[in-house]
Amino acid sequence: MxxxxxxxxxxxxxxxxxxxNETFFRMTEQRFAELLSGHGEHHVISARLLEAERRNLRYYGYGVKGFTLSMIETAVEVTRGEVPSSVIAEILSFGRQMLENPVxxxxxxxxxxxxxxxxxxxxxxxxxxxxxxxxxxxxxxxxxxxxxxxxxxxxxxxxxxxxxxxxxxxxxxxxxxxxxxxxxxxxxxxxxxxxxxxxxxxxxxxxxxxxxxxxxxxxxxxxxxxxxxxxxxxx
CATH class of the missing domain: 3.40.50.1000 (HAD superfamily/HAD-like)
Known part of the structure; x- marks a missing residue:
């Protein structure tokens, strides 16, 4: 040809x-919702995360780093500012793992x-x-x-x-x-x-x-x- x-x-x-690519985001979203399960059902946490991602695109752009920051922001919101530092650390580890996933x-x-x-x-x-x-x-x-x-x-x-x-x-x-x-x-x-x-x-x-x-x-x-x-x- x-x-x-x-x-x-x-x-x-x-x-x-x-x-x-998207497979890793959805897997991490599942882990994130489970981490915050005490503050809302899975679909509620996921919807709040999507809202954060949507409004943060103009600031952080696309990719794992922006997604991680949106997870942290969502965790702060759904816990009304009382998210433990251990949860923030866990979310940061989610982001690092995504950046280390094999291609x-x-x-x-x-x-x-x-x-x-x-x-x-x-x-x-x-x-x-x-x-x-x-x-x-x-x-x-x-x-x-x-x-x-x-x-x-x-x-x-x-x-x-x-x-x-x-x-x-x-x-x-x-x-x-x-x-x-x-x-x-x-x-x-x-x-x-x-x-x-x-x-x-x-x-x-x-x-x-x-x-x-x-x-x-x-x-x-x-x-x-x-x-x-x-x-x-x-x-």
Whole structure:
């Protein structure tokens, strides 16, 4: 398969597209709710945590560190300021454990990148904590496949226009592949590119958005193994 005359670059999301991520957040959320079970039922603690995450995104951004700070803030709130220092210490240990989790690549990630290497410019476009994303990329063993790596604070149409212009032939000749409709697909299409949705079994609720089913630049695949033949059909 050769690159078609239209598409010359492929952007890949990282978390829950190339490797597992949300699983660790949900596991930690479960532990957090159990830790504070004396102050509310699981669904109540989880809802309060989500509220804290939502309002803190503008201050802390995405990733484990912001999540840990939101857990601490939630613990202070639900205990009305009486959270023991031992609980704060436990929450901090949750965050450290998340930052030490081994990287588990998703099915077909390596094989797909290997099939596309040398035929397209391959870019990693991910958001989150700089140190953690760099750690996961290094441990994944996938770094050799990328012509460029961009770790950004947010994914907007302007983000994709800038990155695809800087590293390739502009968004009009690029596709973005990811599990998040809100961050990976919709803004890439708005920038003038293609958006290819690869659903993951767990997607953070703040990344949910309606799929642009009627947009001619929208595609959906079941897993990454379907990407190479799909790209061959896009011109």
């Amino acid at each position: 050769a690159a078609g005359p239209g598409i010359t670059a492929i952007g890949f999301d990282a978390d829950d597209t190339l490797w597992q 588990e690549t998703l099915p077909h990630a390596r094989e797909t990148l290997d099939a596309l290497a040398g035929r397209y410019r391959i870019l990693l476009i991910t958001k989150g904590d700089l140190f953690d994303q760099e750690r996961k990329l290094a441990q994944s063993g996938l770094g050799e496949y990328f012509n460029a790596v961009e770790i950004v604070s947010e994914k907007t149409p302007g983000t994709y226009e800038r990155i695809f212009t800087r590293h390739a032939d502009g968004p009009g000749r690029a596709v973005m592949v990811g599990n998040s409709l809100k961050s990976d697909v919709v803004p890439a299409i708005a920038a003038g590119g293609y958006g290819i949705h690869v659903p993951h079994e767990l997607t953070w609720i703040l990344e949910h958005e309606e799929a642009p089913e009627d947009n001619p630049r929208f595609r959906r695949i079941e897993d990454l193994a379907q990407l190479p033949p799909l790209l061959g059909q896009i011109t």
